Amino acid sequence: MAEKRGYGQFCPIALAAEVVAERWMPLVIRELLCGSVRFNDLHRGVPRMSSALLAQRLRELQFAGIVERRTVGGVEYHLTAAGRELYPVIEKMGLWAQRWLRRDLVDTANLDPDLLMWDIRRNVVARAPSRSRRFVAEFRLTGVPISRRCYWLVFERGVVDLCYRNPGFDVDLVVNAGLRVLTQIWLGHVPIDQAIRDGRLRLEGARGEVSAFRSWFALSMFAAAGREPTAPPKRAGRPNAAVGGAS
Amino acid sequence: MAEKRGYGQFCPIALAAEVVAERWMPLVIRELLCGSVRFNDLHRGVPRMSSALLAQRLRELQFAGIVERRTVGGVEYHLTAAGRELYPVIEKMGLWAQRWLRRDLVDTANLDPDLLMWDIRRNVVARAPSRSRRFVAEFRLTGVPISRRCYWLVFERGVVDLCYRNPGFDVDLVVNAGLRVLTQIWLGHVPIDQAIRDGRLRLEGARGEVSAFRSWFALSMFAAAGREPTAPPKRAGRPNAAVGGAS
């Protein structure tokens, strides 16, 4: 009978927070807003979350009328109208962090090549080059564990697959970059052209493929807000006096 | 050295969520955005939160660069520029709940006369009637425990005090209403005029004071979004199959 542990306030902010501000919720909602509908696809967007907790959160979202569970062959989770209208909430959170936590975003602890490539794949599909033949881009990352050094994006007949093992196709373009730089490019913190000029991003391939890179490599939805001049570079800092139990 | 239990993602939404989507955080930030700066004033806005946890959250907000602690006689907590820019995040949460959780807002479990009167006082001050003499409004609530039946707003020299015990002054206006109705009025779900017409809000006092009520009784910042026609009345519902452990 534990009353669901709400805040017990009539304030709209409190009610919204009971759903949206639970642990992992903003990220699960982000995945749904980005279009993932299958349990395992959703899980790839929040890999550090246990599947048990993801299942529980999806149940809570159903209960709140934000998600609809459909059994159509497999199981799919779709946002309801109420769920889609959470977009502004999630968007404002992201915009705030781009402006005020710019440095923290690319802290080593937050970098994750699997996540970055999965995100890139998702945004790239919309712009998939409408070629007749297969197109393969190989990403070679530095600053990552050996097992995460290479990824392949395979464009074929309008779909884009992300491979973690060499699919064995001919490679049309090789993208060389450090994990942090590629993440910074993705977030709009570093312009592609500048990264190429100073050698932190190196493209290898036929001249045409190299120049076509910009046309299909879509950036994060927050990239436009990530350019330096928009944001005061002021670092969110710790207080002067140490308060926490430092050790 | 437990790394602060973050999400480990470079996504701006994840970083923002690490601060803003912790338990109680949206409500603490709401209080700060509303202008409370003293520990005990902040606590009055989140009375179900333990003072220990409030202190901890304020420290976390300092650490995140959102709040600045000033020791000026007493201690004051002020939002930094980064903190003030959380306004859109919190606002969108409230707007979403006004639109999609309208019914749940005034669930019995969420009604709270102390909170309502504290909120009313806060919004009323800006519009405090610029009278020369003292003005006292007595609120008589129904649907509340005996100890919460009466509150007094005392306007005097530009400040408004909220009293929980009879201050003993002459009363200029008596406001009679049920707790739920007054909350609905406050949230913009029920127009004042309609509540008066159907007798759910009764004002007693000199004719002039009765008609002046609307001029100083300010509604919640979300009241404009609370009017029925704006929002689809569709109730966020539970899924067809019972999933939670009902009992």
Next chain:
DNA sequence: CGGAATCCGGATGGATACTG
């Protein structure tokens, strides 16, 4: 009275293993 720290029991989340 304002602003906390401390202690304790129960609730929640993470890791891992397992299943239809």
Next chain:
DNA sequence: CAGTATCCATCCGGATTCCG
């Protein structure tokens, strides 16, 4: 693929205490 089951560490809520 789509989740459960289990166990243990951590967090939260409530009461009490402390200090200027």
